[in-house]
Amino acid sequence: MSEIIPEVSKDGLLDLGKKLFDERRVDYFLGYKKGTVRFKTIPLIARKGEDLQELWVEDFFHANLSLYLKEIKGRVGILAKGCDSRSLVSLIKEGQIKREDLYIVGIPCAGQVDPGKAAKAASCEPEELEEIIRRNQEFVIRANGQEKTLSKTQVLLDKCLFCQYPRPLIFDSLLTGDYVAPVSPVARAQDDLRQKPVSEKWAFWSGQFERCIRCYACRNVCPACFCPRCIVEENMPQWVSPLPAEGDNFVFHLMRLLHVAGTCVSCGECQRVCPVEIPLMKLNEKMTDDLRELFDFVAGVDLEKALPFRTYRQEDPQDFIR
Amino acid sequence: MYRKITREKLRKWLIGLSARAEILVPAKMNGLWTFRLFHNQELPQNFLNSRIPPKNLFFEPLKGLLGWKAADGSFQVNSCPAPEAARVIFGLKPCDARALRLLQPVFTGDYPDVFYAGNLSRTLLLGQACRVQCQGSFCSEVGIDRQDSVDFDVFFREIAGGYIVRVITEKGNTLTGEKEFFEESSAGEWNSAKEEIRGKNEIPLFNLEKVKAGARERFPDEDFWMRVSAKCINCGICTYLCPTCHCFDLCDLQRPGQGVRFRCFDSCAFPDFTKMAVHNPREEKWRRYRQRVSHKFNFFYENFQTVACVGCGRCVAHCPVNLDLREVLLEMAR
Amino acid sequence: MEAKPETEKKEKNWEPKILAFLCRWCSYAGADLTGSSRISYPANVRILRVPCSGRVNPLFILKTLRSGMDGILVSGCHPGDCHYTAGNYNARRKFAILSRLLEYVGIDPRRVQFSWVSASERDKFAKVVSAVVADVKALGPNELFQLPDFGQMTKGPTSPDP
Numbered sequence: 001m002s003e004i005i006p007e008v009s010k011d012g013l014l015d016l017g018k019k020l021f022d023e024r025r026v027d028y029f030l031g032y033k034k035g036t037v038r039f040k041t042i043p044l045i046a047r048k049g050e051d052l053q054e055l056w057v058e059d060f061f062h063a064n065l066s067l068y069l070k071e072i073k074g075r076v077g078i079l080a081k082g083c084d085s086r087s088l089v090s091l092i093k094e095g096q097i098k099r100e101d102l103y104i105v106g107i108p109c110a111g112q113v114d115p116g117k118a119a120k121a122a123s124c125e126p127e128e129l130e131e132i133i134r135r136n137q138e139f140v141i142r143a144n145g146q147e148k149t150l151s152k153t154q155v156l157l158d159k160c161l162f163c164q165y166p167r168p169l170i171f172d173s174l175l176t177g178d179y180v181a182p183v184s185p186v187a188r189a190q191d192d193l194r195q196k197p198v199s200e201k202w203a204f205w206s207g208q209f210e211r212c213i214r215c216y217a218c219r220n221v222c223p224a225c226f227c228p229r230c231i232v233e234e235n236m237p238q239w240v241s242p243l244p245a246e247g248d249n250f251v252f253h254l255m256r257l258l259h260v261a262g263t264c265v266s267c268g269e270c271q272r273v274c275p276v277e278i279p280l281m282k283l284n285e286k287m288t289d290d291l292r293e294l295f296d297f298v299a300g301v302d303l304e305k306a307l308p309f310r311t312y313r314q315e316d317p318q319d320f321i322r
Numbered sequence: 323m324y325r326k327i328t329r330e331k332l333r334k335w336l337i338g339l340s341a342r343a344e345i346l347v348p349a350k351m352n353g354l355w356t357f358r359l360f361h362n363q364e365l366p367q368n369f370l371n372s373r374i375p376p377k378n379l380f381f382e383p384l385k386g387l388l389g390w391k392a393a394d395g396s397f398q399v400n401s402c403p404a405p406e407a408a409r410v411i412f413g414l415k416p417c418d419a420r421a422l423r424l425l426q427p428v429f430t431g432d433y434p435d436v437f438y439a440g441n442l443s444r445t446l447l448l449g450q451a452c453r454v455q456c457q458g459s460f461c462s463e464v465g466i467d468r469q470d471s472v473d474f475d476v477f478f479r480e481i482a483g484g485y486i487v488r489v490i491t492e493k494g495n496t497l498t499g500e501k502e503f504f505e506e507s508s509a510g511e512w513n514s515a516k517e518e519i520r521g522k523n524e525i526p527l528f529n530l531e532k533v534k535a536g537a538r539e540r541f542p543d544e545d546f547w548m549r550v551s552a553k554c555i556n557c558g559i560c561t562y563l564c565p566t567c568h569c570f571d572l573c574d575l576q577r578p579g580q581g582v583r584f585r586c587f588d589s590c591a592f593p594d595f596t597k598m599a600v601h602n603p604r605e606e607k608w609r610r611y612r613q614r615v616s617h618k619f620n621f622f623y624e625n626f627q628t629v630a631c632v633g634c635g636r637c638v639a640h641c642p643v644n645l646d647l648r649e650v651l652l653e654m655a656r
Numbered sequence: 657m658e659a660k661p662e663t664e665k666k667e668k669n670w671e672p673k674i675l676a677f678l679c680r681w682c683s684y685a686g687a688d689l690t691g692s693s694r695i696s697y698p699a700n701v702r703i704l705r706v707p708c709s710g711r712v713n714p715l716f717i718l719k720t721l722r723s724g725m726d727g728i729l730v731s732g733c734h735p736g737d738c739h740y741t742a743g744n745y746n747a748r749r750k751f752a753i754l755s756r757l758l759e760y761v762g763i764d765p766r767r768v769q770f771s772w773v774s775a776s777e778r779d780k781f782a783k784v785v786s787a788v789v790a791d792v793k794a795l796g797p798n799e800l801f802q803l804p805d806f807g808q809m810t811k812g813p814t815s816p817d818p
Binding site for chain 1: 714715718719722735736742745746748749750751752753754755756757758759760761762763764765769770771772784787800801
Binding site for chain 1: 352354370454456457458558561575584589592594640643
């Protein structure tokens with residue numbers, strides 16, 4: 001079956017955006033603009049055609065723009081990488097947005113850079129990185145006046161190394177470019193922690209939970225965390241105290257994880273924004289692996305399949321029940 | 323007064339001090355710079371600003387204030403004692419030390435906070451000059467000299483083989499007076515040892531006076547605040563990593579027969595921050611963002627004649643959506 | 657804070673405290689029958705009646721652990737017997753994910769257990785409770801969230817090195 005894909009060039013993107021505003025197809029357009037801090041890009045929330053002048057889709061656009069759909073209601077044009085489109089699918093399934101209200105422009109992504117990882121590979125501080133330049137199949141890192149060449153696996157975010165959906169799953173038009181995974185997807189390395197005894201797991205996670213400062217950036221940046229009022233803010237009764245103490249942090253993170261189960265598409269934004277660098281993706285990946293294994297469910301890839309906690313099968317595993 | 327010390331002697335001096343006080347030095351933990359207990363280890367060179375500001379060592383993110391207990395028909399309330407044990411913090415940066423001084427009138431004013439005052443008076447502040455401009459920082463624009471400061475007890479500046487030292491307080495003078503560690507130096511030597519900062523802003527980003535004036539003028543400009551705060555996601559990173567933010571919440575935890583009242587950080591970025599019984603004066607996020615900027619550059623200035631920002635750049639560098647305070651200030655200064 | 661005082665935990669003849677969420681239609685009735693049939697089971701369980709095992713929000717379990725309970729038992733109707741047709745099927749999915757996650761973050765699965773006990777299974781109820789109590793006794797008290805003494809109740813980046 002031949003499919004007609006409306007392609008749009010980078011220059012054409014601006015015109016397309018303006019046209020969408022002119023034709024009143026959208027009230028907002030979510031894109032990116034050039035960041036003011038190294039390796040960051042600013043989410044651009046355009047409310048009229050002229051705002052799109054600053055649109056910039058070059059590199060470092062890791063932000064998952066679908067997070068703004070929690071707040072911005074109405075008809076929205078949005079740029080989506082392959083992985084971000086899974087969030088859109090998830091949100092449509094959850095009834096948070098309507099497909100017809102969205103105008104999705106797919107963008108090609110050659111993998112997003114993880115500055116922390118790159119710094120480690122280049123044995124310098126993340127703050128010392130001056131430039132990260134893509135060159136063919138490699139990256140050139142400049143730090144402290146020196147240049148180093150690193151491979152993609154040393155620089156890209158872990159999630160990009162296992163990229164399964166380089167091409168958006170749903171879209172209205174596509175930006176011209178190659179929709180291929182940055183590296184040929186390999187099986188995700190098994191998380192060593194899963195094989196460890198329970199006491200070691202606790203030693204690891206209690207150390208992580210203890211550091212949490214409860215800034216709630218993980219929650220607020222998460223497209224799947226769309227509750228208008230979060231249970232941690234509920235104080236009659238109080239389920240989770242606001243104290244940044246290990247036990248309350250444990251309840252907060254586990255509770256959040258269970259709330260996003262089935263909606264979380266492992267976009268990795270929570271881990272990326274965490275100011276104290278808690279490896280939250282380990283938890284998300286454990287949860288998504290379990291959902292796949294137990295209920296054959298993968299979030300954000302199928303608009304039809306029922307969400308895992310809205311359905312059941314009589315033969316669901318129950319070996320853990322006495 | 324100026325002195326000099328070699329790298330190795332500094333370590334020995336700190337080892338000597340550790341018999342009398344708890345010593346905290348910069349260390350990397352889980353990939354982040356922070357302050358940890360000193361175990362006679364080599365002192366790190368070229369350390370950067372700690373991710374979590376040292377404010378947290380003085381105004382703790384979680385602090386028990388009082389506890390109560392009911393047993394055998396009696397009811398007891400105990401307040402948490404003010405901290406007294408001597409402490410030394412080495413490697414503070416000029417911006418963070420200025421922040422500690424800025425908070426002094428807040429915590430030791432009309433309603434003195436015994437914990438902050440106690441922490442400040444029990445701590446010997448040993449600063450160290452910066453050599454690089456931190457990502458996102460604008461310290462010189464808000465009047466901080468990265469190579470010189472009087473906000474410490476003793477201020478260290480790295481030179482070849484060791485440190486040149488500016489002694490500021492009497493406490494610092496007594497402790498650095500030990501001849502076996504420190505040599506005498508002079509103001510001339512101090513001034514000539516001044517270093518250029520790597521990666522500094524060649525041209526100041528903005529004029530602070532204009533920012534202050536702009537903060538007042540822009541306050542009623544709702545469109546401006548809506549525009550700049552549109553991408554804000556209401557997380558608490560900017561406030562919790564800020565060395566001068568000092569809003570807190572009180573929280574009681576109880577179990578049968580006993581309970582504790584805690585103080586923990588709160589953030590004006592959270593929608594519930596000003597929520598009252600039936601009304602929330604800052605329901606919209608632009609009002610909350612305006613509050614944060616105005617508090618720092620307008621209200622705090624009116625109350626204490628100084629802006630409550632030391633330009634450390636943490637909020638700029640770690641904002642999840644790159645909401646750059648520098649750009650907002652620049653626009654206000656226009 | 658909510659953790660138990662040191663003295664209580666170090667006692668030699670420590671007895672675990674276990675919170676049991678029992679479904680109103682099956683397991684609670686089963687527990688009732690166990691008692692009225694004069695079958696004895698350990699007195700360590702505190703029973704909380706819930707309308708259905710589907711009512712048990714995973715948050716209840718997390719909160720219970722955080723409050724210092726030593727063990728948790730969630731019990732409902734056998735699959736197919738739910739008074740609300742599918743409450744226990746839905747609950748089973750949540751519990752499957754929860755118990756795996758708890759294990760992953762380092763909470764021994766023996767602390768949080770699940771069972772199906774019908775209104776007539778008086779012997780099974782006694783057996784399940786005895787087994788859970790024995791498991792938790794073997795694990796020892798829940799010391800996951802012990803916090804420092806009240807006097808040092810302070811947290812900062814320099815909380816003393818481990």
